[in-house]
Amino acid sequence: MRQVAERAGVSVKTVSRVVNGEPSVAPATLRRVLSAAAALDFQPDPHAGNLRRSDRRTRTLGLLISSVDNPFAGAIHRAVEDAAIGRGFAVFASSLDDDPEREEEAVAAFTRRRVDGLILTTSAQEQSYLEPEVRRGTPVVFVDRRPTGIACDAVVSDNAEGAAAATRHLLAHGHRRLAYLGDRPAIQTAGERRRGFLEALGQAGVPVGDAVIVEDLHDETVARKALLRLLDGPEPPTAVFSAQNLITIGALRALRERGRHRDTALIGFDDVALADLMDPGVTVMAQHPDDIGRIAAERVFARLDGDDSPAQRITVDTTLIERGSGEIPAPSNT
Amino acid sequence: MRQVAERAGVSVKTVSRVVNGEPSVAPATLRRVLSAAAALDFQPDPHAGNLRRSDRRTRTLGLLISSVDNPFAGAIHRAVEDAAIGRGFAVFASSLDDDPEREEEAVAAFTRRRVDGLILTTSAQEQSYLEPEVRRGTPVVFVDRRPTGIACDAVVSDNAEGAAAATRHLLAHGHRRLAYLGDRPAIQTAGERRRGFLEALGQAGVPVGDAVIVEDLHDETVARKALLRLLDGPEPPTAVFSAQNLITIGALRALRERGRHRDTALIGFDDVALADLMDPGVTVMAQHPDDIGRIAAERVFARLDGDDSPAQRITVDTTLIERGSGEIPAPSNT
DNA sequence: ATGAAAGCGCTAACAA
DNA sequence: TTGTTAGCGCTTTCAT
Numbered sequence: 108m109r110q111v112a113e114r115a116g117v118s119v120k121t122v123s124r125v126v127n128g129e130p131s132v133a134p135a136t137l138r139r140v141l142s143a144a145a146a147l148d149f150q151p152d153p154h155a156g157n158l159r160r161s162d163r164r165t166r167t168l169g170l171l172i173s174s175v176d177n178p179f180a181g182a183i184h185r186a187v188e189d190a191a192i193g194r195g196f197a198v199f200a201s202s203l204d205d206d207p208e209r210e211e212e213a214v215a216a217f218t219r220r221r222v223d224g225l226i227l228t229t230s231a232q233e234q235s236y237l238e239p240e241v242r243r244g245t246p247v248v249f250v251d252r253r254p255t256g257i258a259c260d261a262v263v264s265d266n267a268e269g270a271a272a273a274t275r276h277l278l279a280h281g282h283r284r285l286a287y288l289g290d291r292p293a294i295q296t297a298g299e300r301r302r303g304f305l306e307a308l309g310q311a312g313v314p315v316g317d318a319v320i321v322e323d324l325h326d327e328t329v330a331r332k333a334l335l336r337l338l339d340g341p342e343p344p345t346a347v348f349s350a351q352n353l354i355t356i357g358a359l360r361a362l363r364e365r366g367r368h369r370d371t372a373l374i375g376f377d378d379v380a381l382a383d384l385m386d387p388g389v390t391v392m393a394q395h396p397d398d399i400g401r402i403a404a405e406r407v408f409a410r411l412d413g414d415d416s417p418a419q420r421i422t423v424d425t426t427l428i429e430r431g432s433g434e435i436p437a438p439s440n441t
Numbered sequence: 442m443r444q445v446a447e448r449a450g451v452s453v454k455t456v457s458r459v460v461n462g463e464p465s466v467a468p469a470t471l472r473r474v475l476s477a478a479a480a481l482d483f484q485p486d487p488h489a490g491n492l493r494r495s496d497r498r499t500r501t502l503g504l505l506i507s508s509v510d511n512p513f514a515g516a517i518h519r520a521v522e523d524a525a526i527g528r529g530f531a532v533f534a535s536s537l538d539d540d541p542e543r544e545e546e547a548v549a550a551f552t553r554r555r556v557d558g559l560i561l562t563t564s565a566q567e568q569s570y571l572e573p574e575v576r577r578g579t580p581v582v583f584v585d586r587r588p589t590g591i592a593c594d595a596v597v598s599d600n601a602e603g604a605a606a607a608t609r610h611l612l613a614h615g616h617r618r619l620a621y622l623g624d625r626p627a628i629q630t631a632g633e634r635r636r637g638f639l640e641a642l643g644q645a646g647v648p649v650g651d652a653v654i655v656e657d658l659h660d661e662t663v664a665r666k667a668l669l670r671l672l673d674g675p676e677p678p679t680a681v682f683s684a685q686n687l688i689t690i691g692a693l694r695a696l697r698e699r700g701r702h703r704d705t706a707l708i709g710f711d712d713v714a715l716a717d718l719m720d721p722g723v724t725v726m727a728q729h730p731d732d733i734g735r736i737a738a739e740r741v742f743a744r745l746d747g748d749d750s751p752a753q754r755i756t757v758d759t760t761l762i763e764r765g766s767g768e769i770p771a772p773s774n775t
Numbered sequence: 776a777t778g779a780a781a782g783c784g785c786t787a788a789c790a791a
Numbered sequence: 792t793t794g795t796t797a798g799c800g801c802t803t804t805c806a807t
Contacts, residue, residue, distance in 0.1 A: 108784060118794050123786060131792055148573050150553055154488035154499075155784035158799040165488075167554075175509065175534070176519035178714075185510035188536055197550055199531050200509070202522055216531055219484055220501075239482050359718055380512075380714040384693055442800060452778045457802065465776055489800035492783040 108151065114143035126151050157221075166196045168407065169217030171210065171227035172250075174202040179352065179377060179396050180228070183250060186400025187226060194408060196223070205294075207231040218245065224407035226250055226400075230294070233257075246410030248403045252295045258418040260406045264394045266296050266376075269425030270303030270350065271310075273374045273392040276427060277346040278311045281437035282372060286319045286337055286344035288330055288354050297322070300350040300376055319344060330357025331364075338365045345437045346372035355379055359389065374433040376425075383430050390433025393426045442485065449477035460485050491555075500530045502741065503551030505544065505561035506584075508536040513686065513711060513730050514562070517584060520734025521560060528742060530557070539628075541565040552579065558741035560584055560734075564628070567591075580744030582737045586629045592752040594740045598728045600630050600710075603759030604637030604684065605644075607708045607726040610761060611680040612645045615771035616706060620653045620671055620678035622664055622688050631656070634684040634710055653678060664691025665698075672699045679771045680706035689713055693723065706769040710759075717764050724767025727760045 108126075112119045117136060124132050125140040132140075143149075157163055168191055172180035184200055191198050199222060201213040210231050217225060218240050225240070225247045233256035234249075241247055241257060249261040277285055287304045290297040301320070308315055319337060324330040330353065337343055338361060347362075349355040355375030362368035368387065375382075375391045382389035402421055427433075442460075446453045451470060458466050459474040466474075477483075491497055502525055506514035518534055525532050533556060535547040544565050551559060552574050559574070559581045567590035568583075575581055575591060583595040611619055621638045624631040635654070642649055653671060658664040664687065671677055672695060681696075683689040689709030696702040702721070709716075709725045716723035736755055761767075 119785080120794060121792090123784095124793090127786085133792060136792080152492075152555065152784055153553060154555065155492055155799090156786065158486075158489055158492065158784080158801090159786040160799085161787075163799090174519060175522060176512075176515040178510075178512070178515075181510040181512075181515050184534070185508060185536060188509060188534070195550075197533050197535070197554060200518075200522070200534050201531070202519060216529075219487060220531060221486065221488065356715065356718075359715075363718065381690065381693075381719075382715075384690075384697065385715075385718060386720055453801080454778060454803095455776085457800095458777085461802090467776060470776080486800055489783090490802065492785090492800080493802040494783085495803080497783090 108149065110147055111140065111143045111149050114147065115139040163221075164223050164411075165221045166194075167220065167222045168196050168198045168404075169214070169220075169222040169225045169227075170198055170200045171203055171213050171217075171225070171229075172200065173205055173228055173230075175200050176202070178380060179394065182396035183228075183400035183403070186397045187404045190401055190404030190408070203228070203230060205230040211236055214240070223411060224248070226403045226407060228252055229254065232293075234259075246407045248406045248410075250399050250403045253420060260403075260410070260419045260421070262399050262403045262406065262421045262423065264296070264399070265422045265424050266299035267303035267306070269392045269394075270300035270348070270376060271307040272303075272425070272427060273348055273376065273433075274304045274307035275311070276390075276433055277348065277372055277374060278307065278313065280346070280372060280434060282346035283313055283317050283437065284342060284344045284346070285313075285317070286321065286334070286347045287350065288324055288333060288347060288358060289320070289322045289350040290325055290354065291323050297350060304348060304350070324351075324354050324357070327353045327357040327360070330354040331361045332357075334358050334361035335364065338362075338367055338371075343367075344371070346435075347374075349373065349375045351375075352377045352379060355389065355391070359385065368432070370435060370438070372433055372435040372437075378428065382428075385430075385432075387432045387435070388430025390430045391428050393428050395423050395426070398423050442483065444481055445474065445477045445483050448481065449473040497555075498557050499555045500528075501554065501556045502530050502532045502738075503548070503554075503556040503559045503561075504532055504534045505537055505547050505551075505559070505563075506534065507539055507562055507564075509534050510536070512714065513728065516730035517562075517734035517737070520731045521738045524735055524738030524742070537562070537564060539564040545570055548574070557745060558582070560737045560741060562586055563588065568593075580741045582740045582744075584733050584737045587754060594737075594744070594753050594755070596733050596737045596740065596755045596757065598630070598733070599756045599758050600633035601637035601640070603726045603728075604634035604682070604710060605641040606637075606759070606761060607682055607710065607767075608638045608641035609645070610724075610767055611682065611706055611708060612641065612647065614680070614706060614768060616680035617647055617651050617771065618653075618676060618678045618680070619647075619651070620655065620668070620681045621684065622658055622667060622681060622692060623654070623656045623684040624659055624688065625657050631684060638682060638684070658685075658688050658691070661687045661691040661694070664688040665695045666691075668692050668695035669698065672696075672701055672705075677701075678705070680769075681708075683707065683709045685709075686711045686713060689723065689725070693719065702766070704769060704772070706767055706771075708767040712762065716762075719764075719766070721766045721769070722764025724764045725762050727762050729757050729760070732757050
């Protein structure tokens with residue numbers, strides 16, 4: 108900047124004015140400065156500016172998700188990015204793999220870099236470690252999971268109702284022997300989906316004893332084996348509700364292996380790629396990660412723009428997509 | 442930092458020493474500073490430090506890919522992130538949607554933020570716009586596509602050979618009426634895959650006239666329609682090579698719609714989610730985005746560590762995954 | 776082992 | 792319209 112000033116024969120302050128598009132610069136000066144800047148291909152250093160600037164914004168967002176290599180998180184990421192670009196913000200992303208330790212480290216890495224806002228899918232039991240950062244004024248918005256121990260905005264799917272609706276769908280097709288395949292119940296979303304499942308059974312007057320609940324299925328292989336065991340058992344379920352992405356895939360594999368994919372109903376929570384190309388197509392209760400990401404980004408920017416209303420919880424509905432597997436009727440003799 | 446110094450009764454320089462883990466600080470002083478820092482929950486500002494520091498590194502990488510919401514790019518992203526974390530680097534990601542204008546903007550947004558290195562999937566015809574940044578010493582590594590008009594490291598799949606091997610696989614199963622479904626030939630990878638396809642035909646002595654080449658298929662719908670047209674034509678192909686992800690999906694849909702998925706062979710370039718759950722399973726020539734990302738990150742760090750050898754081009758092999766669709770034999774009467 | 780002074784590249788506040 | 796001075800939070804250099 109000093110060099111530009113010298114070359115243009117003005118003071119640094121004038122260059123600063125030009126760079127920041129401040130008014131009250133004579134057209135002739137403006138031109139001289141501009142051409143000097145171009146000649147030296149000058150790029151202003153935003154970090155240096157921020158040091159002195161009053162708002163002290165880095166125009167940077169931190170996004171913490173399960174993994175950047177994961178369709179659900181990718182869709183959120185994309186939506187956040189699209190919102191950020193319009194405001195001149197860049198996005199840091201970090202994969203947590205549902206590891207609470209990694210979460211604190213990653214948050215620290217971002218706050219040290221002075222991100223202006225944080226969007227995160229937490230997997231810690233509680234997030235009071237964010238207190239200092241929140242007090243400092245950084246907007247924090249939770250996605251997919253609600254915070255515990257701290258008051259922040261959250262954007263989540265309607266897990267309980269979505270699960271209940273999926274369950275009702277199976278019941279409506281005549282099923283009574285349902286299996287619920289779920290992730291670790293400690294994971295907030297998993298707990299809510301289970302609750303939705305049970306409530307739907309209760310409301311339909313189906314004894315809970317008629318359903319099998321298998322949990323702690325944190326990956327595809329485990330889910331597959333669990334369902335294989337059920338299918339090989341004395342009273343295999345006539346319908347399966349797989350409460351998560353990877354579990355759905357494991358369930359698909361198990362059904363195929365036993366050749367039961369045409370007579371056992373299946374609904375998965377969260378959509379799965381190419382689900383419509385399977386035979387039968389896989390019925391799912393789809394989430395809307397793009398909406399979740401977009402809304403979360405909007406919340407962050409609203410907070411940055413001065414919104415200091417109480418923490419909000421925003422729920423995004425889920426959508427049933429019928430593709431065949433969920434519409435398989437219960438066998439008539441049941 | 443000044444506050445910490447006051448509270449600990451030392452000078453700022455001493456606090457600086459403690460924060461940076463420099464030696465020659467008396468244990469007692471160290472303890473006083475540490476507790477003062479903890480009490481004020483002090484976070485050093487890396488940007489301020491960089492201003493004066495000799496190396497001037499932001500410990501930040503810029504990653505430019507087609508879209509963060511895309512499995513291939515996601516895998517690259519994850520590999521880059523994993524490599525970056527170990528070195529204390531954070532990663533900015535930006536989606537380009539194969540838009541050359543967006544590319545220049547995004548690069549500018551990152552260089553303005555003083556990223557220490559750049560990893561990008563370019564879609565511009567040539568990348569000389571990166572010249573100034575490269576001259577400034579920023580390592581730039583291309584992934585998936587080679588650079589034009591500038592000498593930089595590149596990590597790419599062996600597109601031509603992969604496509605040739607896929608084609609040979611189809612020929613080995615007796616097919617002679619092959620269809621090539623490709624993306625816009627202007628896209629570098631698309632051009633190479635086409636070349637590989639044609640070379641394999643040539644080497645097998647199959648007249649190119651026996652093959653149908655359809656290009657400019659930039660999305661699923663267009664690909665589907667193109668194949669439907671071929672299937673409905675007078676001499677439908679007995680084998681299809683779909684040279685890209687989305688095209689493979691479009692082709693799958695078309696084959697299913699016409700009920701030809703069990704007698705028409707199909708190999709796709711690039712793996713597809715749940716390909717093994719289809720019926721038949723989808724044979725693909727898989728790329729290794731995780732290796733590509735990892736190697737690219739290693740190149741960046743090697744450059745940052747002072748490697749000033751000439752620009753390298755690193756080729757990552759592709760892997761044939763046989764799942765059924767590619768092994769369908771040609772009808773005997775052909 | 777510790778500190779004082781200067782300065783990184785920029786902007787705020789005020790002056791001319 | 793333009794320039795001057797001070798200072799953001801830190802690290803460098805050189806003293807002590």
